[in-house]
Amino acid sequence: MLLSIFQGLFKTKTKQTTSELAQKAKAGDEEVLSDLLFAFTPFMKKTASFICKRPIDEHDEEFSVAINGFHEAVMAFDSTENASLQTFAHLIIKRRMVDYIRKETARKEKVFLIQSSNEEAHASEQQYLFDKQSIHTYTEEQQTVARREELIRYRELLAVYNLTFEELTKAAPKHADARKTAFHTAQIIAETEEFYNSLLKTKQLPLKEIEAIVEVSRKTLERHRKYIIAVVLLLNSDFVYIKEYVKGEII
Template sequence: MSIIQGIFKTKTNMSELVQMAKAGNEEVLNDLLFANTSFMKKTASFICKRTIDEQDDEFSVAMNGFHEAVIAFDSTENASFQTFAQLIIKRRIVDYIRKETVRKENVMLLHIENDESSSTQHFLFDEKSIYTYTEEQQSVARKEELIRYNKILNEYNLSFVELTHTAPKHVDARKTAFQIAQIIADSNELYNYLIKNKRLPLKKIEVLVEISRKTLERNRKYIIAVVLLLNSDFVYIKDYVKGEII
């Protein structure tokens, strides 16, 4: 279990371990699953809006989603592995909830049809309404995330309106800014500096990237917003904006 002892020292190690597991190393895969048990439970609990433990079916779904993320992860195309895994787990749990809702409604329908004392005229099974209900739950969750994210941004004197005006307009510039944000999010030192001082460690960043100080300053607000998003549990927002920020 030596892999587990150092697994969270840096997210670079995590990416390397994921590649090893993806290549077929079963021992590394098992260690990753074990080391990320809390992460899977936390992600599933957030999506389900209740505490999820290892005995719950939703945890099994989350674990399968994590495994799927390991197999599908591409470090050249995706964001950090944790971000990618959150999105996959979210999608699988939402699919599971939808299927379970339909299954339970079908069981209810069968029970009513077999009950001679009941009138099926009083029962209406509408799959569309079930889908709508699930979508409404997701809509509420998205709104809650936006409220929480806005509060975090306010701590850095940022707002959604301001970000709309300051975000890089060109795709290449946006991609570069995102890559810088990824470096900060993946570095404990840089990220902790941001959290503590509410500003970017520009001098240290300049050493790591071939970007001018002027460009860093111009995209400062956007970079901070992306860093905060990457290291959050806002799975719905990440899913929604993934194609925009990368």
């Protein structure tokens, strides 16, 4: 079984093989689950190290958090809903790592280490409360005006990156799986400070760095570049009404 895992993951590396193994593990096959955890150990270490910005090995508590995050991803993985196990697992592991870091920081009373994260979370909460109140108090006419203004601002933002709505209509992935993969890749970029800042600075995707994290080829990333950039900009914006159209895609 272990040999087939390695052949499937690191030789052919097909999404179907990984998805089938994940479904078997999810269904209760402990041997497959154990082999998946072993085969993806380098990926879990790399993801944990990337988030913590330091080397992580089996002796670190962060590695245990990464394992638990990967296990959670396998148990929640749905090939009809998620782009790929690796991409989905990266998002789950990152969130569990962030939760762990915040709890540890609070316990040790080193609030300054995550001050920016807390401020961001507080700002997001305040924005949510403001948006919720606004939605309830706006008249239908005011909501229409607000949507129109958001579209104008979004169009202007896209123009900075030499993108237009017309181009995005043509560039959007046609197949559902490809669209989910591109969207979840964009979500990783939007949630990763280094990637997002690089996009803001260069107006280009840091393809080499992204390719090392997600289970997507350079060719596919380049083909969906325009769509990915547009989604990243939307996810990190305050465009409340436009985001309503994509909230079902967010992991």
